[in-house]
Amino acid sequence: MANNSAAQMVFGITAEHNPSLERHVFPNPVDASGYMVMLWYKNGSLTREVSSVLKDSSSDGIWTLAYARLPDVKPPQKANFAAGDIIEQTTFRQPVEVPQDKLLGGLLPAGLDEKSCLSRYQSVLYRKKNIHQPSSHLISRLRNYESQHKRCGPYTESYNRTLKYLNSNQYNSSTGCNYVVWLSFSGLGNRILSLASAFLYALLTNRVLLVDRGLDIPDLFCEPFPDVSWLLPSDFPLTDKFSSFNQKSPESYGNMLKNNVFANSVSSSLPAYVYLHLVHDYDEHDKLFFCDQDQTVLQQVPWLILKTDNYFIPSLFLIPSFEQELHNLFPEKGTVLHHLCRYLLNPTNSVWGLITRYYNAYLATADEKIGIQIRVFEAGPGPYQYVSDQILACVIKENLLPQINKNLPIINPPGKPKIKAVLITSLSSGYFEALRNMYWEHPTITGEIIELCQPSHEVYQQTEKQMHNRKAWAEMYQLSLMDKLVTSSWSTFGYVAQSLGGLRPWILYKVENQTAPDPPCQRAMSMEPCFHAPPFYDCKRKIGTDTGKIVPNVQHCEDMSWGLKLFDG
Secondary structure (H helix, E strand, O other): OOOOEEEEEEEEOOOOOOOOOOEEEEEOOOOOOOEEEEEEEEEEEEEEEEEEEEEEEOOOOEEEOOHHHOOOOOOOOOOOOOOOOEEEEOOOOOOOOOOOOOOOOOOOOOOOOOOOHHHHHHHHHHHOOOOOOOOHHHHHHHHHHHHHHHHHOOOOHHHHHHHHHHHHHOOOOOOOOEEEOOOOOOHHHHHHHHHHHHHHHHHOOOOOOOOOOOOHHHHEEOOOOOOOOOOOOOOOHHHHHHHHHHOOOOOOOHHHHOOOOOOOOOHHOOOOOEEEOOOOOOOOOOEEEEEHHHHHHOOOOOEEEEEEOOOOOHHHOHHHHHHHHHHHHHHHHHHHHHHHHHHHHHHHHHHHHHHHHHHHHHOOOOEEEEEEEEOOOOOOOOOOHHHHHHHHHHHHHOOOOOEEEEOOOOOOOOOOOOEEEEEEEEOOHHHHHHHHHHHHOEEOOOOOOOEEEEOOOOOOOOOOOOHHHHHHHHHHHHOOOOOOEEEEEEHHHHHHHHHEEEEEEEEEOOOOOOOOOOOOEEEOOOOOOEOOOOOEEEEEOEEOOOOOOOOEEEEEEOOOOOOEEEOOO
C-alpha cells in the first residue's frame, strides 16, 4: 500500500462452482496496515484454511504467507455487504511511539528530512536496544565527511573543476577534492557489501564517494548525506565506458602497472583516472591495490573508478597506513559493517513499507523471532531433501526450535503458550512447506506454538528486476530484525542480514555430495561478512603468504577456508 494513499479494502462473495461456498475479504480489525486476509466459509462455518496476501499497490508485487499455527478467527458480525461493495480507509497509520535513540548513538546526522526516508529514524522502533555503540572517532569522521561531501559533491565548484581533467585525461592541479566512483555490479547482496567497502575506503583516503545508480539504487536506498546527493550525475563523462570495464581494460590499475604507467610518478604525468578492478577474477597486479606503496601512488589520482563484487574491508586492515585509523574508528572490529550499514544504507519508503507491513502483520507479537536464510548453490531450484534434513538438524541441535511430539500426550502448559515466529527466506517454497507441515501436524514437546512465514519464493535470482530487488532488500532487512538467525555458507544475502542486525548467526555448512553435513551448522565467531577473494601476498617481502595469520583481528572464515574475516581479538 503506497504511503499517504487511500487503502482500498474489497468485500466480495463468489460461488462459481459451489453455491454453498462463500469467500469474504475484509480488513484486519486490529491493524489496517495494508494486508488482506481471505477467509473461506463453507455451509456457513469457517474452514481451517487461511491464506494471506500482502500487496504493495505501488507495484505488481504480492507476498504470500501461510501459518503453521492458525489463529481462531470469527466471521465478521453485521457484515451485510453485497458482492462488489468497496469500502475505503483514507488514513495511513504511522508509528506513534517516539524513538528514544533515533540518531543511533550519534551515528546518524540530525536535521535530515524524516518524511523522505522513514526508515532512517523509525528502524530503532523495530530493534532491541543496541549494545554496539559507534566510537566517538567514527561519529566525528562521519560529520567531517558530510561536510566534505557537501563541498565536493555533484555540481559543486570543486566537482566541476575536477571533472575537467577527465576530458584531458591528465591531472596537474589540485582542487582539494578526490573521488571514488562505485560501479553498480552483481547481485544485491554483493552490491551492498561492496558499496560499504567503497565508502570506508573513501573515508580512509579522504575521497568523496559517488554512486553509479545502475538500474535501481535510488529505488532501494535513501540518500545518506545531507544537502548533496551521493548519486553520480547521469552526464558523467565516463558513464558509457562503465559496462566495458573489465580485467583486461588498459585503464585498470593492474594493467597500468604492467605497462609502467606509474614509473615516473610526478603529478603532471599521472592519469586523471584509474579503473580499480577488484572483482573476483582480478589478477596479481590488480591485488597490489592492497599494498601500502601502491596506495601512495593512488593518492595522487583524482578519480578512482571502482568495480567489485567483494567485501574487501578485511584486507584494508592489513594495510599499515590504515591500521591506526581503522582501530580508532572501530575499537570493536566485529562491528564494522554493522555501523556502516546502519549509517549508509537505509531502505527507501517503498521498501520500508514492505518491511514494516509484513513485520507488523506477522512477526511483531511473537515472543521470540527466528530467521532462517536458505541459499542453495545447486544447478536446479530445489527443494532438496538433504538440505531440509540439514536445516532441521541445525535448529533442533542448537535449541532454536523445539522437537515435535509424535507419541506422548499433548502438553498444555499453564498460561499462555510461548509463540516462536520463524521467518524463512529462500528462492524455493519447499523448505518452508516441510517445516510448516511438521509443526502443523504435530505438537511440540515444550508446548510452544511455532508460526512459520515466507514472504516470497522467486524460484531463481532475478537481479535485473526492480520488484525482485525490493523484495530481496526487504527480506534481508527483516532477517536483521530477528532475535536469532541461521544463515547459509557463502551467502552475501545472509552476511548483510547478520551484520545489519548485529547478530552472530548459526551458519549452515555447505553441502557436499548431496549429503547433509554432520554437524549441520556452527555458531559464527563474529557478525562480520567473509571476503571471498582476498590476496595472499606479503607486500613488504614481495612473496606469497597466508594473510589470515598476519594480525589477530583478521582470520579465515568459518564458511570459506580461504576467505578473510574480521574478529574481535
